Amino acid sequence: QVQLVESGGGLVQAGGSLRLSCVASGRTFNLLNMAWFRQAPGTEREFVAAVARYPFTTYYSDSAKGRFTISRDNAKNTVYLQMSSLEPADTGAYYCAGGRVVNWQSARTYNHWGQGIQVTVSS
Secondary structure, eight states: OOOEEEEOOEEEETTOOEEEEEEEOSSOGGGOEEEEEEEOTTSOOEEEEEEOSSSOOEEEOTTTTTTEEEEEEGGGTEEEEEEOSOOGGGOEEEEEEEESSOOTTOGGGOOEEBOOEEEEEEO
């Protein structure tokens, strides 16, 4: 069973930056497509960004495009989300997710999830 552990969240002012990290246990990380989702209170979990297992093709939501960058380091079993130009609307719990066969924007198709980490952007 793959375990995912996020880190790097916190409180930041609007316009600032944060980098989230997600470390996976086990030896199958290189077989997983990886993604970040987020969820604000009272809303559904929404897709933010994804990176394919190979050749590392990336996908972004419209709100993330141009401000966020997803990347992965298979040698470290880690996926990153570099976030810049943060806005209060980016506030929420951010979740790392992984799956072998996924529909990029569909949370139901990912079968490995982290516990989530809070990102709060103040205005």
